[in-house]
Amino acid sequence: MISYKRKYVSALVLAQDYMTQWSADNVYADEALIVPVPSLAVFDPNKNIWCIQIKAWLYLPFEEKKIKNYLSSLTTILTGKTEENVENSIHQDDKNINTEKTLKALVFVVDYKNIIKQEELVDDDIYEDALHDFDKSKGKPCRLSLFFAGRPVKAAIKCLIHDVEHLMESSDERGFIEERLELSDEKIQKISKKIHPDSDDRQFDYEIRINESKTDSKSGNLKTLKCTIYTLAPNGVSIISDIDDTIKITKVLNIPALLKHTFFDDFKPVNGMNELYQKWYEQKCQFHYVSASPWQLFQAISHFLKKYNYPMGTVNLRKYETLLKFLKLPHTYKKDIITQIIRAYPFRKYICVGDSGELDPEMYAELYDTFPQCIAHIFIRDACQTSECLPKCQERYMKTFQDVPKQKWTVFKDPKTIETNIQKIIAT
Template identity: 30%
Template sequence: MSRTKRFILPRLYFLKLALAKAKLKIGIRLGLVRSLMIMPYKGFGNENEIHFVVRVIRDRGIGISQLEDSSWRNFKKMYKRFMTWQIPGARVKATFHGMEQVSETDEEGYAEFHLPITASFVPNGLWHEVQLSLLDQIIPKQGEVRAENRILMPSGNVEYGIISDIDDTIVPTGATRIWEMLKTTFFGNAHSRVPFPGVSAFYQALAKGNDGIESNPFFYISSSPWNLYDFLMEFLNVHDIPRGPLMLRDLGLSREQFIAGSHSEHKLLQVEKIFEIERHLQFILIGDSGQHDPEIYLQVIQDYPGRVKVVYIRDVDPGRHAALEKIKAEVRALGVDMMLVTDTTEAARDAISRDLIVDSDLFKIEKSKSLDEKKED
């Protein structure tokens, strides 16, 4: 960090916090903050501990989207997502099967939990509930503020885990074209944004694996901000894409950065966090060629030998083919195949050849892809 940046950055961040504090104080006094909410972000864990994050903010009252929502209505909802009133210094209690932990929100309203699990707890199924409650009185006539979070705990009959990017991997976003990405984000909704043809059926097949039991866990990583969390989770639900924890990032001014850390740094950190916590699993890695996913996954394979079964990269940037061939060769030398695919069925056929999914799923994927393509027309 340069001397100028070291001098300016902490002062700008202090000013940002002071303005946010003043805004919240005035908002409460004027009655602009009438109700609060705990925003839970799905977590994950192992037999020893669970990890998750929550955020305490003003209740935005966004609700779910509808297919017929206008561009203006979509824009208003997106505006609410970004114009947040975060609540710093608030204590949140998490309760999980008799265990409790209290964590205090930071300057941006986030609270992180690392909750140990007692030896008597035996996981039953993939998903488990954590009860959340706000302990502090922040606004007049607040009442109880509660929420429930869902925690993914892979156990039992699991063949492998899947880590997938979202932007230009699951759904076309134009992540490499800023204006197109902004237009898609702010004026669309979970219904109007459509996945690449066949993605839903392919991911459902991976969730079932080769034994037909839907027990293989999904983890999603995106460089989008946490403000879009509910939007992206609704998108996955609307399009029948297997649910899983979604790791996003906090954009904007912080103690260490003016805007945000790089896509590569964020994604590598989150993938390696998953590998560290779910250390009993091997993984399939899925990404695209537009935002350095191949380079990130190469680093993961180097750092965690024997943990990656195969890598699927959606080809969205033909200009990178020469660089990708070099990366593929490096990955192959480490004993892993990186497959550059043009569509979902190509990845599905390769997955069948590796006994990752069953033959009968190919028909479903091809049919789904065909139907999705007709919808686009």
């Protein structure tokens, strides 16, 4: 059930080591980029203040022409070629190989070949298509390149909220910025606006500014980006939604397809999910997208949400720091984030949406056990593609949700079969 995650992460780690190893000059683009992330504010009734979390990622993008030079040989490793083939695929002038990394690559190759053979997922054409697609992506950032981003040595970062500047702390070693600010409720009411005319859920935009020069910290050239903070009412309805194979086709159980859909293909929506979410949004629901995907994919996910008209909301992804940290079970990370959201707004009703490809059913069942008064319903998209596994899937659902009232959970394949009336859902 979870082996694909380990292979997915191993592929990223190997790719990073591999590209660093074979690119002695490691040329980065000239301008630092910053990606602010929409987040959820939390109200402290004892102090009558809001805790605002500013989240952003600061990086220097790796030049795409460098990425392209290595993709052809990188994919031979990902498809499980032999040591000889891997060596032959690399330019002979660049054979400054590090023994430890070579062994690491070979261990991965053997392990990867075994899992491919076991699951009968060999599909070299997928990787050839991916390389071909790379050539056609003029003007479109390569998602793979974001995993090889560098960090500026110097960067003056400021957050501007309602014309008041806040100087931010430096980013961590991976370029992540997480800082908490406190604003009074009176201030929030003044600067925010209602999301729906007849709702008390509110939001406001802030600006984050960065000096564009990576060499001159006193340069007056400032790059300015806007982002949204959500300040919700104590009561209301929130949708907690997974992303991969819930609203976006990823095929996480098929490793070659997973890599292709994640790094090369345009993201494709699960048919009907955006229409369902829009109907819920029109009934004043707020959305929290929670995924175990790494933060490097935030820009692509944000673009996907806008392109396919999904309601905007908070987005929670996972830091990719080290292999050991990232290999923590994804449902554990997601459960921790969802727990934080529910505890921040304990009187709201939550509708949880996920899929059967990962451990969403088990995670949501555990959360219901902890928050039975908060979770109004659990919807699981059945991602099973074959009729042969239907009995096993049904057995899984019955066992997983044995302590959840039957009227509180639904397994579906077609979103059109789901109840769209929010009041009926939370009344069951």
